[in-house]
Amino acid sequence: MADIARMAGVSVSTVSRCLNGSPLVNAETRRRVEELAKSLNYTINLGAKSFRLQENRTVAVVVPYDRDSRQHISDPFFLTIVGAIADVLTARGFDMLLSRVDADHLDQAMRGVEMGKACGLLLIGQWRHHDQLNELAARHMPVVVWGAELPQQLYCTVGGDNHAGGLLATRHLIEAGRRRIAFLGDARLPEVLHRRQGYWQALRDAGLAPDPALELPVSFAPAAARAPIEAFFAAHREVDAVMACSDLLALEAVRALRAAGRSVPAEVSVTGYDDMALAAYGTPALTTVHQPVAEAAEALVDALMQMLAGERVAPLTLPVHLVVRDSSLRATG
Amino acid sequence: MADIARMAGVSVSTVSRCLNGSPLVNAETRRRVEELAKSLNYTINLGAKSFRLQENRTVAVVVPYDRDSRQHISDPFFLTIVGAIADVLTARGFDMLLSRVDADHLDQAMRGVEMGKACGLLLIGQWRHHDQLNELAARHMPVVVWGAELPQQLYCTVGGDNHAGGLLATRHLIEAGRRRIAFLGDARLPEVLHRRQGYWQALRDAGLAPDPALELPVSFAPAAARAPIEAFFAAHREVDAVMACSDLLALEAVRALRAAGRSVPAEVSVTGYDDMALAAYGTPALTTVHQPVAEAAEALVDALMQMLAGERVAPLTLPVHLVVRDSSLRATG
């Protein structure tokens, strides 16, 4: 910038004003400076600028990974929502700093924000970190979490209506004439917990008693989930339906059921969750609970922006709906 | 930092030295400073630090989106490789700045690097920007592109062996007894171009003449591709196999073929490309060309690091292999 100033025969302030579109500069001066900048292939140093301005238009997006399963979260849902968030952020002129952190060291995620790399944090998946998150909120860290709304929650969440999702899926299975409905998902995660409550309620509404033996707490990581799922369906031949907490898990269930010699959907109905591309193209095409990914991304960013503007933001629960496809078709006759 | 210095009764220089692990500080002083920092919940301001040091450990990753199809690239392959890159970068202590830019304004992508937000650029998809990319390379911008190696290429690419992929898939279809093999993909993209050359070669090797009428140049965006694919298979009932350039396109082809009353794989064999989760769980499970995503991410980052270290980096082509599943099974008998 100093070079340009010298070459244009003006001061750096003037150059700064030009490059920032200040209305206080002479048209002729501006032209000269802009030309010079272009020809020197100069662009303003944003690091210095945001340092000086103490301003920051970068949002950190953190996707925790599961150390238990010793492998990264490849669930298409997480990747998809990250893509959607990237679009929303881009549209609003924000940068997105993406990182993955060990789900057991979530505090690491905050460093970026504390250290001034980002102005706020979007956490994709609340995992089992309710307390840590509450602490953050208490420290007024601008953070919005994709997840479930919990009692005594100080932080802001945006999430799908998990209770409704579980209810919808299970009720649908019951209406298809099923009675022994297995539940696949780790209820230590709040979202899964709520889905299970919906599942329970649908059962009770139909006069059925939830059976703990039919609940299999598996991780979202398909590699880790495969063996337990196979063992489960080999052992539980009385199962006539499955409510899985992700499309991938549902597909794994189908696979295991078929390996155990059971036919889907004729003998066993299966529902997935999320409604990713996989579900539509799966074998069979999955009946699944649709989560509104694009709206979710928009809502997450909105919430963070409000928070940054100093407003207090209430948790938001987005509606979900059931998409009926082949995997839950009632056997005809 | 000034606060800490005052409270510890030392100078800011000393505090700086402590926090950066300099060996020149008294153990007792260090202890006091570190304690203070912890209790004040202080972390160093990275913006200021990297500004001062003129250093930057952020890599920009850009996923172009296609404006033609008026919609964002949701192809699972792109999202998956982004996730893998995030992991690699995290492991090496780099941050990842993710953005999406209009494929027709790729120059925008560079701004971030030029402006000092990032120290280098990873571009996922070279699209039709060979010339632009060459220009960048000439300007010594540290950029590595996921894509195909082209003649007279000045920039560094890392990519799968597209020629081999096209050859492998097509040869497999021919061995399954197919003769009228359609090709789905937009050959304006270099990667697709190479796959088509492989496809042509396999045909010629078998004494078959490539038929331009069987090539359908569709976008990777499934929404944009659906209608042309349906029209194509409704019109070309002589087709007995399909080599698609992504798993999603392959599944769309299956869908269209079935809608046109043709059975897959009994009557028509189909191969996909990429080997995403979708392929394994699809209807039917897809025979597809496996792309080594994790290795690719590693290689992309490696290449960029070497480049940053001032080395000249040669383009790299990663081996691919065919995964045979149900969609190409030869009709028995």
Next chain:
DNA sequence: ATGAAAGCGCTAACAA
């Protein structure tokens, strides 16, 4: 082992 001081590239009073 520690402190004083300069300066990274930029912006915003304030003065002219």
Next chain:
DNA sequence: TTGTTAGCGCTTTCAT
């Protein structure tokens, strides 16, 4: 309309 100046938070000579 433009220039002068101070300073954002940090690191790093150079003294001490």
